[in-house]
Amino acid sequence: MSWDYAALLPGAIVLSSLLPGVFIFLVREESHTLRTVLNLVGAIAKLVLVGLMIYGVWLGQVFETRIAIAPGLTLVLNADALSVLFVTLSTVLWLVTTVYAIGYLEHSTNRSRFFGFFSLCVSATVGIALSGNLLTFVIFYEILTLATYPLVAHRGTPEATRGAKIYLAYTLSGGLLLLVGAVWLRTLTGPVDFVEGGMLGGLSPDLHGQLVAIFAVLLAGLGVKAALVPLHGWLPQSMVAPAPVSSLLHAVAVVKAGAFGIVRVVYDVYGVTLASQLGLLTVLGVLASFTIVYGSILAMTQDGLKKRLAYSTVSQVSYIALGTSLLGPVATVGGLVHLVHQGIMKITLFFCAGNYAETLGVANVSQMDGVGRRMPLTTLAFTVGALGMIGIPPIAGFVSKWYLGLGGVEAGQHWVLVILATSTLLNAGYFLPILYRAWFRPLPASWPKEHHFHTRFETMGALLWPPVITAVFCLLAGLLASAPFSPLEWARLIAEREYGL
Amino acid sequence: MSAWLLLIAWVWPLLLVWPASGVRFRQDWGTAASALSPRPSALPWVALGPVPALAAALLVPVGTELPLPWLFLGTHLALDATAQVYLAFTALVWLAAGVYAALGERGGPPEAPTARSGRFDVLFLLSMAGNFWLIVGADLFSFYAGFAMMGIAAYGLVVHDGSPSALWAGKVYLVMALLGEVALFAGLVMLASETGTTRPGTGEVTALSNATIALLLLGLGVKAGLVPLHLWLPLAHPAAPVPASAVLSGTMIKVALLGWLRFLPVGELALPGWGHWLALAGLGTMTLALPVGLVQRDPKVILAYSSIAKMGLMMTVLGLVLVEPALAPMGVAGIVFYAAQHGLAKGGLFLGVGLRKHAGPAGSMTQALILGVLVFLALALAGAPFTSGAAAKYDLKPVLDAAEWTWIGAVIAVTAVGTVLLMARFIWVSWRLQPHAEPDWLWPVAAWGLLAALVALFPFAIAFGKPEAWLSNGLPLGIGVGIAAAVALIAALQPKLFAPFVGLIPPGDLLALVMPLLRAVKAMGEVFLEDLGRVWGRLKGIALAAFERVFGTPAGDVERELRQWPVAGALWVGISALLLLLLLGAQAPGGG
Numbered sequence A: 001m002s003w004d005y006a007a008l009l010p011g012a013i014v015l016s017s018l019l020p021g022v023f024i025f026l027v028r029e030e031s032h033t034l035r036t037v038l039n040l041v042g043a044i045a046k047l048v049l050v051g052l053m054i055y056g057v058w059l060g061q062v063f064e065t066r067i068a069i070a071p072g073l074t075l076v077l078n079a080d081a082l083s084v085l086f087v088t089l090s091t092v093l094w095l096v097t098t099v100y101a102i103g104y105l106e107h108s109t110n111r112s113r114f115f116g117f118f119s120l121c122v123s124a125t126v127g128i129a130l131s132g133n134l135l136t137f138v139i140f141y142e143i144l145t146l147a148t149y150p151l152v153a154h155r156g157t158p159e160a161t162r163g164a165k166i167y168l169a170y171t172l173s174g175g176l177l178l179l180v181g182a183v184w185l186r187t188l189t190g191p192v193d194f195v196e197g198g199m200l201g202g203l204s205p206d207l208h209g210q211l212v213a214i215f216a217v218l219l220a221g222l223g224v225k226a227a228l229v230p231l232h233g234w235l236p237q238s239m240v241a242p243a244p245v246s247s248l249l250h251a252v253a254v255v256k257a258g259a260f261g262i263v264r265v266v267y268d269v270y271g272v273t274l275a276s277q278l279g280l281l282t283v284l285g286v287l288a289s290f291t292i293v294y295g296s297i298l299a300m301t302q303d304g305l306k307k308r309l310a311y312s313t314v315s316q317v318s319y320i321a322l323g324t325s326l327l328g329p330v331a332t333v334g335g336l337v338h339l340v341h342q343g344i345m346k347i348t349l350f351f352c353a354g355n356y357a358e359t360l361g362v363a364n365v366s367q368m369d370g371v372g373r374r375m376p377l378t379t380l381a382f383t384v385g386a387l388g389m390i391g392i393p394p395i396a397g398f399v400s401k402w403y404l405g406l407g408g409v410e411a412g413q414h415w416v417l418v419i420l421a422t423s424t425l426l427n428a429g430y431f432l433p434i435l436y437r438a439w440f441r442p443l444p445a446s447w448p449k450e451h452h453f454h455t456r457f458e459t460m461g462a463l464l465w466p467p468v469i470t471a472v473f474c475l476l477a478g479l480l481a482s483a484p485f486s487p488l489e490w491a492r493l494i495a496e497r498e499y500g501l
Numbered sequence B: 001m002s003a004w005l006l007l008i009a010w011v012w013p014l015l016l017v018w019p020a021s022g023v024r025f026r027q028d029w030g031t032a033a034s035a036l037s038p039r040p041s042a043l044p045w046v047a048l049g050p051v052p053a054l055a056a057a058l059l060v061p062v063g064t065e066l067p068l069p070w071l072f073l074g075t076h077l078a079l080d081a082t083a084q085v086y087l088a089f090t091a092l093v094w095l096a097a098g099v100y101a102a103l104g105e106r107g108g109p110p111e112a113p114t115a116r117s118g119r120f121d122v123l124f125l126l127s128m129a130g131n132f133w134l135i136v137g138a139d140l141f142s143f144y145a146g147f148a149m150m151g152i153a154a155y156g157l158v159v160h161d162g163s164p165s166a167l168w169a170g171k172v173y174l175v176m177a178l179l180g181e182v183a184l185f186a187g188l189v190m191l192a193s194e195t196g197t198t199r200p201g202t203g204e205v206t207a208l209s210n211a212t213i214a215l216l217l218l219g220l221g222v223k224a225g226l227v228p229l230h231l232w233l234p235l236a237h238p239a240a241p242v243p244a245s246a247v248l249s250g251t252m253i254k255v256a257l258l259g260w261l262r263f264l265p266v267g268e269l270a271l272p273g274w275g276h277w278l279a280l281a282g283l284g285t286m287t288l289a290l291p292v293g294l295v296q297r298d299p300k301v302i303l304a305y306s307s308i309a310k311m312g313l314m315m316t317v318l319g320l321v322l323v324e325p326a327l328a329p330m331g332v333a334g335i336v337f338y339a340a341q342h343g344l345a346k347g348g349l350f351l352g353v354g355l356r357k358h359a360g361p362a363g364s365m366t367q368a369l370i371l372g373v374l375v376f377l378a379l380a381l382a383g384a385p386f387t388s389g390a391a392a393k394y395d396l397k398p399v400l401d402a403a404e405w406t407w408i409g410a411v412i413a414v415t416a417v418g419t420v421l422l423m424a425r426f427i428w429v430s431w432r433l434q435p436h437a438e439p440d441w442l443w444p445v446a447a448w449g450l451l452a453a454l455v456a457l458f459p460f461a462i463a464f465g466k467p468e469a470w471l472s473n474g475l476p477l478g479i480g481v482g483i484a485a486a487v488a489l490i491a492a493l494q495p496k497l498f499a500p501f502v503g504l505i506p507p508g509d510l511l512a513l514v515m516p517l518l519r520a521v522k523a524m525g526e527v528f529l530e531d532l533g534r535v536w537g538r539l540k541g542i543a544l545a546a547f548e549r550v551f552g553t554p555a556g557d558v559e560r561e562l563r564q565w566p567v568a569g570a571l572w573v574g575i576s577a578l579l580l581l582l583l584l585g586a587q588a589p590g591g592g
Helices: A002-026 A032-058 A081-104 A111-130 A134-152 A158-189 A205-226 A234-240 A243-252 A254-270 A272-277 A280-300 A305-325 A329-360 A376-390 A396-410 A415-440 A461-479 A487-498 B002-021 B051-059 B081-104 B118-136 B140-158 B164-195 B210-224 B233-239 B242-250 B252-263 B272-294 B299-323 B325-358 B365-382 B388-394 B397-402 B408-431 B442-462 B467-471 B474-493 B495-501 B511-551 B557-563 B565-587
Strands: A063-070 A073-079 B065-068 B075-078
Touching (some): A002 A073, A032 A073, A032 A081, A063 B565, A073 A111, A073 A134, A081 A111, A081 A254, A081 A329, A081 A461, A081 A487, A158 A254, A158 B511, A205 A280, A243 A254, A243 A305, A254 A329, A272 A280, A280 A305, A305 A329, A305 A415, A329 A376, A329 A396, A329 A461, A376 A396, A376 A415, A376 A461, A396 A415, A396 A461, A396 A487, A396 B164, A415 B164, B002 B065, B002 B075, B051 B081, B081 B242, B081 B325, B118 B140, B118 B242, B118 B252, B164 B210, B164 B252, B210 B272, B233 B242, B233 B299, B242 B252, B242 B299, B252 B325, B299 B325, B325 B388, B325 B397, B325 B408, B325 B442, B365 B388, B365 B442, B388 B442, B388 B467, B397 B408, B408 B474
Antiparallel strands (some): A063 A073, B065 B075
C-alpha cells in the first residue's frame, strides 16, 4: 500500500497543476468562477500533497516515480531533501501568485490562455525540482522555457513580443547547450542519476579533461536561466511581462530553475569534492561573485522599478551559486537557504511593484515620492523585502548572508566577506533611496494614473494580501530560522545528507 | 518568571509600534490623500515603551538566563552585571526622552517641518527596541540585530525635520552607519568562525586574529565616534529633534563600548598592540573633539563634541585594560559606570536644551530653574567634586595610574580642564538662547527633573563609602572654571576678541576636508563609467543588430500557424495526455 503511494506521489504533484492547467485552456474566457476554482483547487491540492511529501522525506521515506519513455531512457521523479526544498517553495508561492494574478488580470483579455500556461509553468518547475536524473531535468527545463514564453509575450504589444523573443533566443540556446552537455556526459557514464554526494567520483582521471569541458557546457546552459553575467541579458528585457509573471520568473520558476540546476550538477552529479578537485568551484565562485557585484551596480542606474528589481535578481540569485561554489556544509546551507529566501523576498518586491503600477500608475523609482502614505501596507511589505535583500536582521536575507559569510571563512575563502560587504552596500545603495522616497518625501499632487477599487483598503484585496503574506514569510523565515521545518533547518538537513554527516 | 521580562523588554516597544503609528489602513481612499494621520496617537505610547525594560533592570536578578533556541539563529537572553547597568541607564534615558517626545513635542499639520508625526514615534520605538535587544541578548545575533535595527531606524530620527541640513546629516550618518555595520558583520562572522561559538565570553578564550579585532574596532568605532570615524556624530546629534538627540548621545553611542566589552577578550588575554592603539586613538579623539567643540555656536553641537570626547576617555581606559588584563575587574566596572553616568547626564543636557528653548518665557521661574539644573548637569559632566562625574571618574583612576605610560595622567588632567571649558562654553551659549515659550511642559519637565535627580543621587550608588571619591577632580575643575571666568570677563569687555574663533571649524570638522576628495573621486568615477558605458553600448548595439537580423525577419507560414494558440494549445493537451498515459502505464510493470 505504502509502496504504491510512494511511487505515485511525485507524479501526482506534477499532475496536480498540469491537469488543471490543461482544463483551463478549454475554459471559456467569461467563466471567471470556473477558472478560479480550477486554479485554486490545483494549487491547494498540490500544497496538501507536498505537505505529505515533506513529512515523508523528513522521516527518510523514498518517493520515486519511474517511467521508461524509450529503451534506456527513463523519466525519474524522485523526492530527496533538496527537491522538497524547491517543490515547497514553488508550491507555496504558486498559490499566492495565483491569487495575485486573479486580481491583477481582473479586466484583461486572454485569461484562460494565461492561466493555462501559468499552470504549465509551475508543473514544469515542480518537474525540475523532482527530477531524479539529468534527462528528466533537461526535459522539464525545456518545457519550462516553452511554457513561459507565452507568459512573457502575454500583452502582445510590440515591446512584449520583442522582450519575449529575446527571452526565447537566450533560453533556447541555453537549453541546447544543456542538452549537449547532458548527452555528452551520458556517453561517458550511462544514465546520469542524481545521487547525494555525486555520481562521477569513481570515474578514471583520464576523463577529467572531458568532465571539465562538460561542466563548462552545462554551466553555460544553466547560467542563462540563472542569469549569470554575461548570460543575463534576457532578464531585464522580459520585464515587459505582467507583474505576476515577473514575480514568478524571478522568485520561483526560471532563474531558480537555473540556480537549482547548478546546485544539482555540482552536488549530485559531480559531487562537491570532485568539483573542487577539478577547480570547477573556483570558476563558479568567480563568476558568481562578479555577477553579484555587476548586477547590483547596474541596478543602481535603473529608474524603472521593475528593471531595478530585475538587476537585483541577477545579483541575488548568484548568492546561491556562490554558496554552492564554496567547499563545506556551512556555505552549502547559505546557498540553499537563499534559494528560498531570495524567492520570498523577491516575490514580495515584485508584487508591490505591480501594486504601485496597477493602483497608482507608478512604474519608476522617481515617481515613488510619498507612496508610503498612500499605500502603507504595500510599502510596508516592500520595506521588509528590501531590507531583507540588504541583509538587515532579523529578516530572512540576513540568515543567508550569515551562512554564506561563515561558510566562506570556514572554507578559508575570506574574500567572500568582501563580496558580501560590497553587495550589502550596493543593495543599500539602490533600495534605501526607494524607501526614503516612499516614507520621507511628501505626496505628489496627483498620481500618474490612479485607480480606485472601492475597497476599504489601499488597493484590491487580491493584490494587497499576497505581498503582505509573503512579507510575513520573510520575517518568519528570519525570526524562526532555528525552529523545526524552517527553510534554514531544511537546508541544514540537505547539507548533512550531501556531506554524509 | 521574571526571566521573561528580558524578552518583554524589547518586544513591548515593537508591539507599541502599531498603535503609536496612527496609521489608518482602512479608510475611504477615494477622498483621503494619506494614511498617516497629521496628529500622532493621542496616547503617550512612546513614553510607555521603556517601562518593561526598566522593570527588567530593577527586578531581574543578575545571572538570569532565558535561552530561546528557536528564535532567530538561536537567541540567548541573559542579564549579567554589565548588561544590568546598561539596561538601567538606557531605559531611564529612553523614558525621559519618551515622555519628552510624547508630551512635549508638538503634533501639528504634516507640512510643518518640526511637527511630531506617527512616523517619528514608530522609528523612535524601533530604535528603542533595538537598543534593548542588543543589551539583553548574550548571543552575537541579538547584538547585531538590535544594533542594525537601532542604527537604521535612527536615520529617520535624524532626518525628521526634513531640512537640507538634516537630510545632509542623515546621509552622512547612514553611509557611515552602513560602513560600520558591514565591518561589524565581517568581524562577527570571523569571530564566530575563530571561537566556534555565537556566545563569546562563555567558553574558553580563543585568540582572535588581528583582522577580526580590527574589524570589530572599526565597525563599532563608527558608532563610538572614534576619530576619524566620528564625522557623522556632530552633524546627526544636533540635527535630530531633542528627544532623539538625547538617546543618540545618551544611549546609542554607548553600545559600541558594550560590544567591545563583550566581543574582545577583555580581562582574558593581553593585547598590548591593540590596547595601546585603542588608548592612543581615544586620546586622539579627545584631543580633537575638545578644541573643535569649543568654537561651536549651537549648544547641541557642543554637547555632541563633548560626547565624542567622553567616548574617547572611555576608549583610552578600555585600551589600557586590554594591555593589562589584571586591571579588567576594576576597569570594566569603571567604564560601565562612567558610561551610565555620562548617558544620564548627557541625556539630561540634551533634553534641557530643548526645555530651555520652549518651556516657559524668558526670565520666568521655570527658565531660571532650567538653567540652574543645566549648570548642575554640566558640572556633573565635567566631573566637579561632589557630583556623579567625580565619583564615576574616581573609578577610572586606578587604571590610569597603573598604565605604563606615566604621562597619561597629565594628559587626562589637561582634557579634564578642556571638558570644564567646553561645559562653560555650553552654559554660556545656553544662557544666551532666546526661549520661545509653548504651553504644557509639565510632564517633560518632571521627567527631566527625575533624570537630573538620578544624576545627583548617582554617587550614592557607587561611591557611598568612599569619601575620597567625592572630593576628587577638584584641581582641573578649579583651573577650568578660572580660565572660563577669565575668558568670559574678557569676552564681556572686548566682544570682538573671540568672535573670529566662533564657528571657525564647521560641525563635522574633518568632513570639510574629506568632501572635496570624495567629490573628485566621484567625478573621476563618472568619467570612467561614462567611457565604459559607451564601449558597452556599442558592443550591445552590435549584438542587438545581429539578433534582429536573425529573429526580426517575419516568421514563415508554418511557424505563424503553430504560434496560433488553438494549435499550440492542442499540442499541449496532446503532450500532457501522453505524459499521463505514460505515468499510468509505468505502474503496470511494477514501477521500476
